[in-house]
Amino acid sequence: MKKKILIMLELLLAGLFIFSAYKIMVMSQKSNDSEAYYNEIRNIQNNEQIHDQVSPVEEIPYKKVLKDLKVRNEDVLGWIKIDETKVDYPFAAGIDNAYYLSHLIDKTENEYGSIFLDMRNSSDFSDRHTVLYGHNALNGTMFGSLKKYNDDAYLKEHPFITIHQENQTLVYEIFGAGEIKVTSDIYKFEFINDDAFTEFTQALCTQLNVEAELDSEDQILTLSTCTDFNDSKRFIVCARLIEVKSNNN
Numbered sequence: 001m002k003k004k005i006l007i008m009l010e011l012l013l014a015g016l017f018i019f020s021a022y023k024i025m026v027m028s029q030k031s032n033d034s035e036a037y038y039n040e041i042r043n044i045q046n047n048e049q050i051h052d053q054v055s056p057v058e059e060i061p062y063k064k065v066l067k068d069l070k071v072r073n074e075d076v077l078g079w080i081k082i083d084e085t086k087v088d089y090p091f092a093a094g095i096d097n098a099y100y101l102s103h104l105i106d107k108t109e110n111e112y113g114s115i116f117l118d119m120r121n122s123s124d125f126s127d128r129h130t131v132l133y134g135h136n137a138l139n140g141t142m143f144g145s146l147k148k149y150n151d152d153a154y155l156k157e158h159p160f161i162t163i164h165q166e167n168q169t170l171v172y173e174i175f176g177a178g179e180i181k182v183t184s185d186i187y188k189f190e191f192i193n194d195d196a197f198t199e200f201t202q203a204l205c206t207q208l209n210v211e212a213e214l215d216s217e218d219q220i221l222t223l224s225t226c227t228d229f230n231d232s233k234r235f236i237v238c239a240r241l242i243e244v245k246s247n248n249n
Contacts, residue, residue, distance in 0.1 A: 172239035
């Protein structure tokens with residue numbers, strides 16, 4: 001009897017191993033498919049920069065590639081880039097906060113999804129608080145590298161987030177990062193007055209354990225992703241808008 005039980009256990013463990021290996025293989029392939037697609041778009045953008053003879057890239061970056069992407073998917077809103085990191089993606093906005101968790105920017109179904117704007121935000125980033133979401137991919141793609149901002153030295157080396165849109169480029173300076181609870185009131189988008197917004201920014205700094213000189217005129221961008229092992233928490237990177245450039249040349 002004991003021998004039969006041992007054989008059954010061995011078969012069960014072998015089955016679990018085969019299933020786990022299969023799941024890892026499938027996820028790896030989906031990750032490769034996702035990055036291959038986004039790399040193709042990046043290569044198009046890089047070629048546009050090299051061959052752009054009409055206007056300097058510094059003035060109108062990403063304008064043509066975003067226009068082309070928008071023809072194929074009107075949900076496309078812009079491109080987010082943090083220099084010398086893996087954060088270098090187009091982003092979109094869906095009718096809810098679920099669709100782009102499982103779809104690429106061309107609407108192909110893929111578990112690695114896309115970077116996307118919170119459905120409650122304005123597409124022109126004019127809100128006092130704007131949130132972009134992305135998966136915490138274990139291979140560091142999407143928003144999987146944001147956890148590096150736990151290191152103060154890394155933050156100092158990579159302090160700026162750039163949002164490229166067809167008609168404008170926005171530059172944000174990161175002031176803090178850390179884990180928060182999913183139920184945190186940090187995911188707030190409407191403020192009845194300046195005092196309410198000031199209370200929000202103070203609470204944000206308290207939760208991130210940082211000191212930042214923020215005032216009621218500031219506009220905040222939050223990048224939000226899951227944590228590695230805790231479904232009840234999220235990892236966020238927060239930044240303040242410091243520059244807006246018009247691309248209407």
